[in-house]
Amino acid sequence: MSQKVVVIYSGGMDSFTVLNKALQQGHEVSALSFNYGQRHVRELDVAAKVCKDLGIPHKVVDITAINGLLAGSSLTDDIDIPEGHYEESSMKSTVVPNRNMILLSLAIGYAVSEGASAVYYGAHSGDHAIYPDCRPEFVRQMNVVSQLANYEPIEVVAPYLDVDKNAILADGLRMALNYADTWTCYNGRDKACGKCGACVERLEAFAANGVKDPLPYEA
Structure with missing residues (x-):
């Protein structure tokens, strides 16, 4: 049944797939993006372009003021981005403390104000080991x-919670999505680095699906 929903949309391939899945399910979608001081702020430009092309409402909220409370992540601080495969020992530095709880809280409030009934976001099984706020129990x-916090109950929906990025990409390819309209790299340069954990995982997903990644890479 069609309903009004808010999608937390970063501009990355996971949330891009979630956004389009919600649309293809017939929902009335509003996209919500956050500038939290991430190095890869380029993803927000990609998100804006996609929403404009799809003709859906898109809000970008600047929450950089909270960075003084959330120190210690290589995504926001002057700490080197780790390279190589996603492993807890290295990728733990990319955890932004309490990020998804903060973003979900804001998105839930927005959903209430917009008369929406659900908030969608792109947590998936590949993130469970690294990011506590992507785990099923969270x-x-x-x-x-979210059902209790307001007079209006809002459902939190993570459609890919139990599958990995390979399966997310496979679903997106079935929907004929163009992944040139996404940005994954943790470094916000002109081309994706191809070396950070996000790039490596993305490239592995494309390889597993037998498809060439349309993004340009430095190496």
Whole structure:
């Protein structure tokens, strides 16, 4: 059944797929992006272009003022971005403390104000080991809290919670999505670096699906 939903949309390939899945399910979608001081702020430009092309409402919220409270992540601080495959020992530095709880809280409030019934976001099984706020138990508990926090119950939906990036890409390819309209690299340069954990995981997903990644890479 069609409903009004808010999609937390970073501009990356996971949230891009979630956004289009919600649209193809017939929902009335509003996209919500956040500038939290991430190095790869380029993803927000990509998100804006996609929303303009799709003709859907898109808000970008500047929450950089909270960075003084959330130190220690290589995505926001002057710390080298780790390279190589996603492994807890190296990729833990990319964790932004409490990020998804903060973003979901803001998105839930926006959903209430917009008369929406759900908030969608792109947590998936490939992130479970690294990011605590992408784990099933976190999503389930946030959904419980979201039903209680306002007079209007808002459902928290993570359609790819139990599958990895390979499966997300496979679903997007079935929807004929153009992944040139995404940005994944943690470095915000002209081309994707091809070396950071996000790039490596992305390239592995394309290889697993037998498709060439349309993004240009430095190496």
